[in-house]
Amino acid sequence: MAGVSEATVSRVLNNVGPMKEETKRKVLEAADQLGYYPNAIAQSFARRRSGNLGVVLPYVPKVHIFSTYYFSEILNGIGEQVRELGYDMLLIFRKPGVDNSYMDLFRSQKVDGCILLGTTDSPGERKALKELEAAGYPFCLVNQHFEGEHFWEVDADHEQGAYEAVKHLLDEGYRRIAFLNGPPEFSNSIDRLRGYVRAMTEAGIFQPGIDINASVPREWMEAGNYSRTSGYEAASRFFRNKDRIDAVFAANDRMAIGLMQGFRDLGMQPGRDIAIAGYDDSDGARITDPPLTSVSVPFYRMGMMAARLVLSSAAPGAKEQEHSTPAERLIRMDTKLVIRSSSSGKHA
Amino acid sequence: MAGVSEATVSRVLNNVGPMKEETKRKVLEAADQLGYYPNAIAQSFARRRSGNLGVVLPYVPKVHIFSTYYFSEILNGIGEQVRELGYDMLLIFRKPGVDNSYMDLFRSQKVDGCILLGTTDSPGERKALKELEAAGYPFCLVNQHFEGEHFWEVDADHEQGAYEAVKHLLDEGYRRIAFLNGPPEFSNSIDRLRGYVRAMTEAGIFQPGIDINASVPREWMEAGNYSRTSGYEAASRFFRNKDRIDAVFAANDRMAIGLMQGFRDLGMQPGRDIAIAGYDDSDGARITDPPLTSVSVPFYRMGMMAARLVLSSAAPGAKEQEHSTPAERLIRMDTKLVIRSSSSGKHA
DNA sequence: TAATTTTATGTACGCGCGTACATTATGGAA
DNA sequence: TTCCATAATGTACGCGCGTACATAAAATTA
Known part of the structure; x- marks a missing residue:
């Protein structure tokens, strides 16, 4: 030297x-x-730690995943936290066919921990995650809950969020409130359904029942896929029952925006002839006409939190943190209703 | 074995x-x-190649960078290409203060090549990039041109894009067309200014002149920072000269949307009392009322292209590709005007 | 001063792979 | 059968660091 x-x-x-x-x-x-x-690589090699946090994104051909508010915000949060902790962020696009390739990520030592975004509750997925857990690899899910498991999860209280949105519509005088939900593979679709039903039941509109699905009149509920287009199309289906519906609560803003456009094209003025409420409080909610009432979800903080959890349990000093109870592993953040004029028509 | x-x-x-x-x-x-x-790390170590493509993003506190359409699309394109070529994608957030840290990235061998997003033309930036070039590290800029250098750049023809947008407004019968530009550190702000002036000059509204800035009446030109808020604020400034303005061309959609909201709050109906055209053709352009005429830029393909360029020159076989002429290094993609109703009022 | 502890530095080795080179099998052609 | 070219495989080493251990220097104590 x-x-x-x-x-x-x-x-x-x-x-x-x-x-x-x-x-x-x-x-x-x-x-x-x-x-x-x-030489960072040599360091990683000698230390046997990559210094990378993996972020697995769903790869949906034709859908530009970064363009959705939800992913963008979460990624921002992760990025910020990773930066603070001196890690790097490795983006991985989940391959279309195979779903159980998470193990390879760790086995090849490319990442010290990882965050999985956009997972869905399918048997294959569950199995893949259980494998990861059994192998002791640190990982965290964001905005998706697997009932019965005790993975590390950072979620938001979507049941409460939906409840408050619907409650708000009820308070505004609407009674015949329909619900445009997302696909049931996402736990938060279920959560929102629960919130919707709870609010409607409390208001005496639905009969209390064991089976949550049975309590909702068929023509009040539609399923979309979170795209604007699916919202647009749902509008015409709701339109057929337009005399029996005076508001729609949509499971995300994109569908809500699609609904608004759809209703408008059918001659109904959103906010006047029909109230609309969305979910996510994305940028879009501010630029529609009328502005969209929506439920704000702290995606950014959820991303930060997830990164912090994973990296702290991936840190060298962290031994098996098996002392954390299952309940502690499920972080559930609060949502916040943002009231705008798309939902304030009935008695105005 | x-x-x-x-x-x-x-x-x-x-x-x-x-x-x-x-x-x-x-x-x-x-x-x-x-x-x-x-073991991927050992492989990298032995091969002395990381297998990572670095993507450097500007770090702007409080601004969630992924949330902007522009970055999202580019990242999607890069992601897709990287995936195809079997590389990984390392996201790096440019540190707030220091701007010359690109070298470290390569020196530490973390990446085999890199793509720089959101760079601006400042002396420090130029110097940093020249260093990279001198050291022979493969890198590529997206949507930013450095006049006088011959870096690898994937850009779009923003002058032509702006020209066509303004030409369209002229064709629709508007004459008193103002321009809300972005910050001049971005080369595409300059490009758009050129396109605007060219169209206006061709129409005989501006006097041909050497100095491009001098040919634009002061009250017809404002500068924002690409945010919706800056567009909103610009609206009131334009409003003071509202009798002398019948259209505004904005340098991106977010500002255009801000403008629309601003004008509306001032009692002017966008699309009727004043025509608006935006730039980027983002998702937002489709959901405003009226829908926003905008210039579509192939950000996704630009990202793919940039990744391909960098990775091919970072590939093992690629020797110094000094045979490429400076002109070949500047890829300039075509834009496309998307006409919607925000700009079709004058003779309708 | 010698013995002992504490602090500072040097030595040696291995992490898991790729690869240049040496070596051995294989298959023809002479 | 002999010789040589080629195909196939084995051997050995190094990539650049971290680190356990050995050693030397300094500080403390007896």
Whole structure:
């Protein structure tokens, strides 16, 4: 080595063990002068840690996933946290066919932990996740709950969010409130259905019943796929029962916006002839006419939280944190209703 | 080794050199049985290639960068290409203060090449990029041109895009067309200004002049920062000269949407009292009322292209591709005007 | 001063792969 | 059968770091 020593350099750079101030200075000076840069790969190799947090995204051909508010916000949150903790963020697009390839990610040592976005509750998925858990790899799900498991999950209280949105519509004087839900493979679709039914039941509109699905009149409920188009199409189906419906609560903003466009094209003025409420409080909710009442979800903070959880349990010092109870592993954040004019018509 | 051989395994797995079919089969079988997974880090180490494409994003506190249509689309395109080529995608957020840290990225061997998004033309930035170039590291800029350099750049023809948008407004009968531009550090702000002036000059509204800025009446031009809010605020400034303006061309959709909201709040109906055209053809353009005329930019394909360029010149076989002329390094994609009703009022 | 502890530094090795080179099987052609 | 070219496989080493252990220097104590 240039200055004086040998692999003391390593100690200096990693700041481990005791060392003389002078040596430290000399080493740093020499390193600077020689333009030395540690090779990150070699470091990873020797440390047997990649320094990467993997983020697995669903790969849906034709759908530009980053363009959806939901993913964007979560990614932003993860990015921020990762940055603070000095990790890098490896983006992985889930391959279309195979779904059980999460293991490879860890086995190949590319990531020290990972966050899974856009998972759905299917048998294959469950199995893949259980494998991960059994292998002790640190991972975290965002905005998706697997009932019966105790994975690390960062979710939001969508039942309460939906409840409040529907309650708001009820308070505004609407009674015949329909619901445009998303696909049932997403746990939060179920959550929102629960919230909807709870609010409607409390208001005396639905009969209390064991079976949550049976309590909803068929023509008051439609299923979309979270796309604007599916909302647009649902509008015409609701339109057939338009005399029996005075409001629609949609499971996300994109569908709500589609609904508004659809109703408008059918001659109904959203906010006047029919109230609309959405979910996510995305940017779009602010630019529709009328502006869309929506439920704000802290996606950004959820992303941060997920990254923090994964990275702390992936950290070198972290032994098996099996002391965390299943309940502690499910973080559920609060949502917040944002009232705009799309829902304030009845008695105005 | 389990089956028969030794580091022949490496050959089998990498498919290099000649080998007997049988051996190959045996090795693969054994690997499968033993649950062998190559260690990606060790591979990178030995190959001295990380297998990562770096994507550098501007870090703007409080602004959630993924949420902007532009970045989302580009990232999607990069992601798709990276996936096809078997690379991984490392996201790096540019640190707020320091701007010359690109070198470290390469020196630390974390990436084999990189794509820089959201760069601006500042002296520090230019210097940093020149360093990269001098060091021979493969990188590519997207949607930003550095005049006088010959970096690899994937851009769109924003001058033509702006020209066509303004030409369209002229064709629709508007004459007093104002321009809400973005910050001048972005080359495409300059490009759009050129297109605007060219169209207006051709129409005989502006005097041909050497100095492009001097030819635009002061009250017809405002500068925003690409945010919706800045568009909203610009509306009131334009409003003061409302009798002398019958259309506004905005440098992106977010500002255009802000403009529309601003004008509406001031009692002017966009599309009727004043025509608006935007730029980017983002999702938002479809959901405003009236829908927004905008210029579609192939961000997705630009991302793909950039990834392809970087990865092909970062590939092992690629020697210094100095045979590429500066002109070849600047890819300029076509834009496309999408006409909607926000701009079709004058003679309707 | 010698013995002992504490602190600082050097030595040596291995992480798991790729690969240049050496070596051995294989198959023809002479 | 002999010789040589080619195909197939084995051997050995190094990539650049971290780190356990050995060693040397300094500080403390007896």
